[in-house]
Amino acid sequence: MIHIAEEAARCLLCADAPCSKACQNGDPARAIRAIRFDNAEQAGRWVADCTDDELEKAEQSCIHYDRPIRIRELVGALPKAETTAGESHPSLAIDFCGLRCENPFFLASSAICTNYDMVARAFDMGWAGVFYKTICLDDINEVSPRFDAVGEYRQGDFFGFRNMEQLSENPADVDFDILHRLKQNYPTKIVVASIMGRTEEEWIELAEMAERAGVDAVELNFSCPQMRLSGLGSDVGQNPELVTFYTAYVKRKVNIPVIPKMTPNITQINQPAMGAYFAGADAISAINTIKSVTMGERGAVSDRKTISGYSGRAIKPIAQRFILEMAKNQIMKNVQFSGIGGIETWRDALEYIQLGCRNVQVCTAVMQYGYRIIDDFISGLQHYMSVRGISSLDTIVGEELCRFVTPNELDRETVVLPKIDRSKCVGCGRCYTSCRDGGHQAIGFDYETRQPNIVGTKCVGCHLCRLVCPAGAIGTTKRFGKPQQSR
Numbered sequence: 001m002i003h004i005a006e007e008a009a010r011c012l013l014c015a016d017a018p019c020s021k022a023c024q025n026g027d028p029a030r031a032i033r034a035i036r037f038d039n040a041e042q043a044g045r046w047v048a049d050c051t052d053d054e055l056e057k058a059e060q061s062c063i064h065y066d067r068p069i070r071i072r073e074l075v076g077a078l079p080k081a082e083t084t085a086g087e088s089h090p091s092l093a094i095d096f097c098g099l100r101c102e103n104p105f106f107l108a109s110s111a112i113c114t115n116y117d118m119v120a121r122a123f124d125m126g127w128a129g130v131f132y133k134t135i136c137l138d139d140i141n142e143v144s145p146r147f148d149a150v151g152e153y154r155q156g157d158f159f160g161f162r163n164m165e166q167l168s169e170n171p172a173d174v175d176f177d178i179l180h181r182l183k184q185n186y187p188t189k190i191v192v193a194s195i196m197g198r199t200e201e202e203w204i205e206l207a208e209m210a211e212r213a214g215v216d217a218v219e220l221n222f223s224c225p226q227m228r229l230s231g232l233g234s235d236v237g238q239n240p241e242l243v244t245f246y247t248a249y250v251k252r253k254v255n256i257p258v259i260p261k262m263t264p265n266i267t268q269i270n271q272p273a274m275g276a277y278f279a280g281a282d283a284i285s286a287i288n289t290i291k292s293v294t295m296g297e298r299g300a301v302s303d304r305k306t307i308s309g310y311s312g313r314a315i316k317p318i319a320q321r322f323i324l325e326m327a328k329n330q331i332m333k334n335v336q337f338s339g340i341g342g343i344e345t346w347r348d349a350l351e352y353i354q355l356g357c358r359n360v361q362v363c364t365a366v367m368q369y370g371y372r373i374i375d376d377f378i379s380g381l382q383h384y385m386s387v388r389g390i391s392s393l394d395t396i397v398g399e400e401l402c403r404f405v406t407p408n409e410l411d412r413e414t415v416v417l418p419k420i421d422r423s424k425c426v427g428c429g430r431c432y433t434s435c436r437d438g439g440h441q442a443i444g445f446d447y448e449t450r451q452p453n454i455v456g457t458k459c460v461g462c463h464l465c466r467l468v469c470p471a472g473a474i475g476t477t478k479r480f481g482k483p484q485q486s487r
Helices: 004-009 028-036 040-046 052-060 071-077 116-125 172-185 200-213 240-253 270-278 313-327 346-354 364-369 371-388 430-438 464-468
Strands: 094-096 099-101 105-107 129-135 147-150 160-163 190-195 217-221 258-261 283-286 290-292 308-311 336-340 357-362 418-420 443-446 451-454 474-476
Touching (some): 004 071, 028 371, 105 371, 116 172, 116 371, 160 364, 190 200, 200 240, 217 240, 240 258, 240 270, 270 313, 346 357, 346 371, 357 364, 430 443
Parallel strands (some): 105 129, 105 357
Antiparallel strands (some): 094 099, 160 308
């Protein structure tokens, strides 16, 4: 049987997809996109009415550079859609800093929101709000090229993204006029001005300009890692005193919510975060990009390279660690969080919400796939809530925090062993090789039958074998007490 996730991952995610244009009664491209973004359970709804002839034409129209996506097989392997177009869905509305958001999905301050038309298009497609690209009073002169990517497992798809882009290139008054018009024309959307100053006076001037423009809140960018001048961006975020002072200056001058944005380029994020909290911050955004280098020539500027910011799905565990540390800090127990970093699917967003975030900001995934991913963010999260019988997002905000403990509190008296599912095992021997050379030599391998075998007396339950198995053929036993060691 075709593996739908693998086949969908081959899709080029075409604009104005030829396969869907060839299908009068359905939308194969939308179904494939649903699979790509973790909504396979619902993907069938977009092809339920397609005839066999239409699906054949859709497959023939595929413009994939290698071979067409096997649309007919893929559709045949889809699970039956569990929801219908007319079914009611749970509301995704949630309050953030006293602002009512129609859903928790926001555009992050970056290249994806640099002018009126971009943000308006995103709003029309369903995004609840925007943290507009950071506004400053300096002249911004960008480099070319300014982007690079790592971890590509096929052309155009990557795990990590590096950028040297700085702040908005528009004059400040132009950007604030854009934000004013956005709020006027989209009164139910949340418009947040991201700002960066060099001095107390600049921070205050920009914040007051933002408030006069009618924005809902202001985000203080203490985190950009690639400013060409010192004393800006993450240089501030690494200094708890400056974070405290600048946050306090702005809080005294404006009446709208103030949201400092934390840098990950620091050992202990709670130090600047508490400074922001004691200065009166209404919420905290985290994180910005992580300082990094890439060695390829693709990111060189006139044959020279520099340190800049790293983002994309690869940084999600790091970003979530910082959110967790702040959310578990009892001193800041009343502060709200906006989560950023590696969010590509609704499930990524859910994880941030379960760690205590009341909204999430998305950037790199939009740069890769476009604003259209909001469709699967919304439908996926609604479907999840419906299955769980949850009617309000507030129910799941922070629900996973109680499961995180210190290492000394973990159960060290029991073990869970791996278990091979022979019906799925293809006999590649990856588990054997990895356990032999990187584990506890607890897997044997019969070269004649090409069958691995777990040696229970040696296995310690590390589960490296599960992680490397390409066929998903290794599951688990029940947890049981460790056998007593002879002394």
